[in-house]
Amino acid sequence: MARSRPAPVWLLAAGALVGAAAVLPAAYLAVVVFGDFSAALETALSSRALETLLRTAALTAAVVVASVALALPIGWLTVRTDLPGRRLWAVLCTLPLVIPSYVGAYLLVAALGPKGMVQHALGIELPSIYGFFGAWLVLTLFTYPLVLIPLRAALRRIDPQLEDAARAMGRGPLEVFRTVVLPQLWPVIAAGSLLVALFVISDFGAVSILRFDSFTAEIYIAYQSSFDRVAAAALGAVLVVAMLLLLVASSRVRGARRVHRLGPGTLRPTQPYRLGRWRWPALGFCSLVVLIAFVLPVGVLIYWANKGISTGSTSWNTIAALGGNSLLIAVWAAVAGAIAALVVAALVVRYPSRMTRAIERLAHAGYALPGILVALGLVFFATRAVPALYQTIALLVFAMTIHYLPLAIGPTASSLVQLSPRIEEAARGMGRGPAEVFRTITIPLARGGVMAGAALVFLHAMKELTVTLILSPIGFKTLATDIWTQTTYGFYEASAIPALVLLAVAAVPVYLLSEQGAAPP
Amino acid sequence: MSHPLSQRTRLLAALAAFAGLVLPAGCGFSTEDSGGGSNEPDVEGITLYSGRIPAAIGPAIDSYEAEANRDVQVRFAETADLAATLVEEGDASPADVFFAQEPGAIAAVAEAGLLAKLPRDILDRVPARYRDPDGRWVGITGRARVIAYNKDVVSESELPPSPFGLTAPKWKDRVGWSPASSSMQEYVTALRARYGDDRTGQWLEEMVDNGAVSFPDNVTIRDAIAKGEIDAGLINHYYVAQAIGEEGPDYPVAVYFPPGGLGSLMLLTSVGVLESSDRKPEAFAFVRSLLSDRSQAFFTSSSKEYPLAKGAKPDPSLSVPVDKIPVSDASLVDLKEIQGTIELMQESGAL
Numbered sequence: 001m002a003r004s005r006p007a008p009v010w011l012l013a014a015g016a017l018v019g020a021a022a023v024l025p026a027a028y029l030a031v032v033v034f035g036d037f038s039a040a041l042e043t044a045l046s047s048r049a050l051e052t053l054l055r056t057a058a059l060t061a062a063v064v065v066a067s068v069a070l071a072l073p074i075g076w077l078t079v080r081t082d083l084p085g086r087r088l089w090a091v092l093c094t095l096p097l098v099i100p101s102y103v104g105a106y107l108l109v110a111a112l113g114p115k116g117m118v119q120h121a122l123g124i125e126l127p128s129i130y131g132f133f134g135a136w137l138v139l140t141l142f143t144y145p146l147v148l149i150p151l152r153a154a155l156r157r158i159d160p161q162l163e164d165a166a167r168a169m170g171r172g173p174l175e176v177f178r179t180v181v182l183p184q185l186w187p188v189i190a191a192g193s194l195l196v197a198l199f200v201i202s203d204f205g206a207v208s209i210l211r212f213d214s215f216t217a218e219i220y221i222a223y224q225s226s227f228d229r230v231a232a233a234a235l236g237a238v239l240v241v242a243m244l245l246l247l248v249a250s251s252r253v254r255g256a257r258r259v260h261r262l263g264p265g266t267l268r269p270t271q272p273y274r275l276g277r278w279r280w281p282a283l284g285f286c287s288l289v290v291l292i293a294f295v296l297p298v299g300v301l302i303y304w305a306n307k308g309i310s311t312g313s314t315s316w317n318t319i320a321a322l323g324g325n326s327l328l329i330a331v332w333a334a335v336a337g338a339i340a341a342l343v344v345a346a347l348v349v350r351y352p353s354r355m356t357r358a359i360e361r362l363a364h365a366g367y368a369l370p371g372i373l374v375a376l377g378l379v380f381f382a383t384r385a386v387p388a389l390y391q392t393i394a395l396l397v398f399a400m401t402i403h404y405l406p407l408a409i410g411p412t413a414s415s416l417v418q419l420s421p422r423i424e425e426a427a428r429g430m431g432r433g434p435a436e437v438f439r440t441i442t443i444p445l446a447r448g449g450v451m452a453g454a455a456l457v458f459l460h461a462m463k464e465l466t467v468t469l470i471l472s473p474i475g476f477k478t479l480a481t482d483i484w485t486q487t488t489y490g491f492y493e494a495s496a497i498p499a500l501v502l503l504a505v506a507a508v509p510v511y512l513l514s515e516q517g518a519a520p521p
Numbered sequence: 522m523s524h525p526l527s528q529r530t531r532l533l534a535a536l537a538a539f540a541g542l543v544l545p546a547g548c549g550f551s552t553e554d555s556g557g558g559s560n561e562p563d564v565e566g567i568t569l570y571s572g573r574i575p576a577a578i579g580p581a582i583d584s585y586e587a588e589a590n591r592d593v594q595v596r597f598a599e600t601a602d603l604a605a606t607l608v609e610e611g612d613a614s615p616a617d618v619f620f621a622q623e624p625g626a627i628a629a630v631a632e633a634g635l636l637a638k639l640p641r642d643i644l645d646r647v648p649a650r651y652r653d654p655d656g657r658w659v660g661i662t663g664r665a666r667v668i669a670y671n672k673d674v675v676s677e678s679e680l681p682p683s684p685f686g687l688t689a690p691k692w693k694d695r696v697g698w699s700p701a702s703s704s705m706q707e708y709v710t711a712l713r714a715r716y717g718d719d720r721t722g723q724w725l726e727e728m729v730d731n732g733a734v735s736f737p738d739n740v741t742i743r744d745a746i747a748k749g750e751i752d753a754g755l756i757n758h759y760y761v762a763q764a765i766g767e768e769g770p771d772y773p774v775a776v777y778f779p780p781g782g783l784g785s786l787m788l789l790t791s792v793g794v795l796e797s798s799d800r801k802p803e804a805f806a807f808v809r810s811l812l813s814d815r816s817q818a819f820f821t822s823s824s825k826e827y828p829l830a831k832g833a834k835p836d837p838s839l840s841v842p843v844d845k846i847p848v849s850d851a852s853l854v855d856l857k858e859i860q861g862t863i864e865l866m867q868e869s870g871a872l
Contacts, residue, residue, distance in 0.1 A: 208737045209741070217701075221701055223601050224599075224601035225859065226860045226863055227604060227608075229605065229609075372602060375606070376606065376609050379609040380609045383613035383614075384613070390613070469599070470598060470602060475596075481597075485574050485575060
């Protein structure tokens with residue numbers, strides 16, 4: 001790593017701008033908290049807040065461990081073995097990411113809940129899905145692809161010569177994996193786990209439906225029951241602190257490892273491991289995951305959609321208009337998120353310093369907070385500073401971008417880490433300016449990671465609900481807001497069609513993401 | 522193993538496809554009809570923040586638009602989220618009217634000093650017990666807290682005269698409630714006002730000890746009763762009427778209005794006009810329209826809620842007369858009381 005070089009001023013300025021934008025919701029929390037500091041402190045330090053924090057930490061840890069436990073074997077099987085149909089399995093195992101957590105929770109309750117469809121069909125009693133277990137299951141199933149995607153990309157990029165050498169020395173496949181492959185994977189596992197952890201602490205949809213009293217649920221209670229903005233902001237501030245601790249922990253694991261190769265082109269295809277008769281349990285494992293995390297929920301949706309269509313209440317023109325609105329927001333958020341993430345990633349990877357690391361941490365602030373706090377923070381600043389932009393598409397896209405920015409930073413940074421700075425230095429040596437090198441060398445070579453990041457932002461912006469309801473232009477509706485409108489009053493059949501359309505559109509970037517692991521960047 | 526170029530081609534093709542889909546949408550994004558056709562600021566129109574979903578208010582808006590020849594732009598979201606948004610917006614709010622589904626939300630907005638005093642004629646349209654004593658909001662419809670039950674498992678004669686009876690051993694693990702929902706909290710607040718904190722707290726503890734099952738909201742309780750997860754639950758009456766409307770008369774859930782004491786309780790949905798609005802005359806006209814015979818008839822026939830305007834007739838399916846359902850006194854809308862309720866519910870383990 002080139003530790004000594006200072007970052008170019010223009011890049012630093014752009015990074016500072018991104019950091020300042022992303023920190024707006026947290027700044028709003030600070031404004032409210034310091035408005036009534038003693039009340040805020042009382043809430044944040046109450047034994048109830050502490051208990052909820054511990055409970056949420058336990059859930060977060062459990063989801064992260066389970067996500068890694070799912071992603072590691074799936075990633076290895078679909079990249080490094082001769083598993084039949086491995087590219088299809090890669091897509092199928094990434095697809096659960098398209099299911100919004102609130103929809104996924106409803107669907108799993110419908111399928112696996114007491115007296116649900118599965119119990120009804122099988123005539124057996126399943127363990128209760130409510131509480132810690134259900135929240136853990138749902139959040140794991142619908143977020144583990146956040147670990148799987150970078151993991152597959154990394155498995156592709158790992159130089160196979162080390163493994164070949166280890167194998168030649170007579171080590172078995174498991175030992176090679178543990179001693180050679182796994183150490184190279186820790187950085188991406190840490191990055192993916194961070195995204196999963198931040199998702200879990202900020203999720204409200206799944207935990208409320210599955211009756212798990214998490215920290216975010218507590219924030220919503222503060223708003224919805226006592227309309228206590230100070231208490232809500234105080235709890236939000238605790239989440240920001242928790243986020244910072246997670247970031248520090250994650251960067252410890254990632255460390256300053258030198259994992260880049262000299263550049264693309266030196267990588268030769270690995271010989272896939274032959275699974276032999278192990279292919280049957282491997283196929284069974286992948287099938288089970290896809291069955292529970294994708295086939296089951298989508299099956300319920302299709303069942304409901306069928307009932308909805310037969311009642312003839314579906315307007316395809318409306319659905320198309322909703323889909324267009326969802327796409328509009330998601331595409332612009334993806335583009336803005338990719339650019340902002342590239343700035344942050346370039347700073348932190350190429351010019352590591354206290355300041356660039358601080359910018360990276362600030363950039364995560366909007367992701368750790370539940371949507372309601374992001375939305376209210378922007379309501380607060382926009383109505384005071386830029387009233388002309390309030391409740392416009394521009395502000396909504398801005399909100400989505402800062403809410404989901406970290407999803408794009410991870411993959412972008414990973415691809416930059418793997419790209420040797422010596423290529424950039426060579427270009428500098430040939431007389432090109434830093435901005436030109438960034439444009440002609442860095443961006444094209446990091447394209448795979450940038451696209452993956454953009455796809456992740458796109459996907460989450462498609463599913464987003466709370467921020468859209470509050471900050472969209474008046475009368476603006478998306479597939480997600482339509483699903484909300486229908487399910488609020490329990491019109492599940494009517495909500496199934498927009499939900500299926502949402503899944504179909506969101507599946508496009510998921511396909512790209514799983515291909516991301518199939519070809520070298 | 523794919524060649525880098527082919528991946529690049531695929532990515533570019535995907536981008537082009539997205540651009541083709543999105544650019545036309547970007548030229549004129551689509552807005553909901555009942556919320557007004559255009560996104561241009563319309564000096565003639567008003568802006569409504571609605572906690573009520575489109576299906577439950579759309580026709581009432583349409584009839585106002587047709588009669589007054591004005592646009593109504595609507596932002597739909599959760600009532601509590603809208604209340605929080607209004608408080609952050611302060612004087613800069615684009616909203617002229619706020620339609621709250623829960624009494625606490627409108628009280629929060631009123632207490633923040635954001636609601637204008639309503640004209641006398643609007644206040645006079647509604648009996649005094651269904652409006653703010655300070656005249657900043659009026660009730661539009663009422664929802665009764667009731668016991669919903671699965672009629673295949675429970676007969677009405679088995680049900681107790683008030684929810685106090687649900688702590689009996691025979692109801693162990695069979696009853697659902699929603700301690701985190703505002704409607705349940707309003708109900709507990711009313712119990713505290715009538716019976717005191719000790720008796721109410723004791724009931725809450727006994728409910729918890731008796732295995733009352735916590736749900737996030739009324740709909741999930743209703744669906745759990747229909748599926749047989751639980752046999753009875755404390756919910757708002759109209760959710761069941763809606764399901765019967767959708768599923769037909771074989772729907773297994775029925776409602777029971779407990780006759781004793783505060784067995785049932787009327788909760789109000791209500792409307793206020795923002796002090797910051799510069800279109801108050803139009804906003805007041807809209808509130809009058811919501812209280813008109815036509816809109817009141819729409820609310821009661823479509824959502825099976827009680828109409829609250831003087832002289833409005835409840836839907837024939839509402840067999841319990843409106844004046845048989847008690848309303849809590851003004852303490853119901855005092856936020857400090859709700860805070861006390863939450864503390865009591867937390868102490869008793871309900872929340």
